[in-house]
Amino acid sequence: xxxxxxxxxxxxxxxxxxxxxGLKSRAQVDVKRTFKLxxxxxxxxxxxxxxxxxxxxxxxxxxxxxxxxxIFTALHKxxxxxxxxxxxxxxxxxxxxxxxxxxxxxxxVMSALQSNSINKIxxxxxxxxxxxxxxxxxxxxxxxxxxxxxxxNVATPDMTEALILAGADIVKVGIGPGSACMTRAMTGIGxxxxxxxxxxxxxxxGLSGLICADxxxxxxxxxxxxxxxxxxFVMLGGMFAGHSECMNEEQLKVLSKNGGGLxxxxxxxxxxAMDRYAGGVAPHRASEGRVVQVEYKGDVKGTIxxxxxGLRSACTYVGASKLxxxxxxxxxxxxxxx
Ligand code: 5GP
Numbered sequence: 001x002x003x004x005x006x007x008x009x010x011x012x013x014x015x016x017x018x019x020x021x022g023l024k025s026r027a028q029v030d031v032k033r034t035f036k037l038x039x040x041x042x043x044x045x046x047x048x049x050x051x052x053x054x055x056x057x058x059x060x061x062x063x064x065x066x067x068x069x070x071i072f073t074a075l076h077k078x079x080x081x082x083x084x085x086x087x088x089x090x091x092x093x094x095x096x097x098x099x100x101x102x103x104x105x106x107x108x109v110m111s112a113l114q115s116n117s118i119n120k121i122x123x124x125x126x127x128x129x130x131x132x133x134x135x136x137x138x139x140x141x142x143x144x145x146x147x148x149x150x151x152x153n154v155a156t157p158d159m160t161e162a163l164i165l166a167g168a169d170i171v172k173v174g175i176g177p178g179s180a181c182m183t184r185a186m187t188g189i190g191x192x193x194x195x196x197x198x199x200x201x202x203x204x205x206g207l208s209g210l211i212c213a214d215x216x217x218x219x220x221x222x223x224x225x226x227x228x229x230x231x232x233f234v235m236l237g238g239m240f241a242g243h244s245e246c247m248n249e250e251q252l253k254v255l256s257k258n259g260g261g262l263x264x265x266x267x268x269x270x271x272x273a274m275d276r277y278a279g280g281v282a283p284h285r286a287s288e289g290r291v292v293q294v295e296y297k298g299d300v301k302g303t304i305x306x307x308x309x310g311l312r313s314a315c316t317y318v319g320a321s322k323l324x325x326x327x328x329x330x331x332x333x334x335x336x337x338x
Pocket of ligand 1: 052053054126153174176177178179180181182183214215216217235236237238239266267268269270288289290
């Protein structure tokens with residue numbers, strides 16, 4: 001056993017220090033970015049925020065709404081293929097998600113979606129530290145050399161490098177910070193998210209790879225802190241939950257009849273999700289997700305305006321006219337440092 005004594009940080013432990021700035025208005029701030037992907041060799045452009053691949057968030061309706069703002073969605077993996085094929089979705093802003101699957105399934109889904117111009121794959125497992133996952137990324141890369149692959153989750157630089165070397169363009173970073181996550185409580189495993197972002201971004205950028213900070217953002221200021229820490233993309237679950245785009249017609253009817261109400265947001269490893277998609281919690285497992293009741297928030301448009309307004313304002317406070325410059329100009333101060 002070993003103890004690391006260096007202090008590690010979460011979003012709540014820091015603030016971003018304001019700096020003198022020549023910017024006159026937050027309207028001048030450009031929050032879009034274009035990245036070149038190291039393996040796929042193509043570019044990806046847009047506002048680098050991604051709706052999480054959870055069935056209460058990464059919906060086709062959410063993808064349609066977010067694409068209007070050039071924001072990305074990782075579609076949840078439980079859609080039947082024909083529903084994905086029929087959907088009028090934007091290939092530019094949608095990722096198709098898989099766990100560790102049979103390669104044949106990945107190949108057939110990606111080839112069926114070729115006419116929808118989908119070139120983005122999200123490979124998502126709770127624990128990205130296994131050899132089997134690294135092998136799987138290698139295999140997907142071999143079969144799909146020109147596709148954009150985002151893979152995770154991990155929370156340390158060594159494994160960020162391993163996933164990039166195996167073929168991931170973007171590594172999803174976050175073990176345990178999610179608002180519907182119980183991993184830390186159930187297993188004791190985790191890593192403070194702000195430090196994970198700082199350390200993994202440094203490792204990824206050294207290999208020309210990218211990271212997506214995944215989990216733990218509860219308000220626009222947290223999104224700003226994630227970008228300031230070096231995240232190239234930020235994935236949001238809870239902040240996008242509870243909107244009309246998360247729901248089906250039936251749920252919307254009930255909410256509009258009642259003039260609002262509470263809606264369920266649950267982890268993909270929660271008992272609710274396992275009952276729905278895996279026929280219950282297997283005897284060797286425990287649920288590592290919780291069910292959270294969130295207030296119905298209406299259309300996602302208002303939340304996007306809050307997030308992007310907060311982000312533009314944060315950039316203005318440090319004099320960054322582009323999101324690209326934000327992290328270089330940002331200095332964190334530790335709150336109430338001992
Ligand atoms: P949030 O934005 O709500 O804080 O975090 C969203 C992220 O939580 C997701 O993108 C995913 O990485 C993670 N997550 C989703 N469901 C579960 C779960 O059941 N257990 C755990 N440990 N993490 C989850």
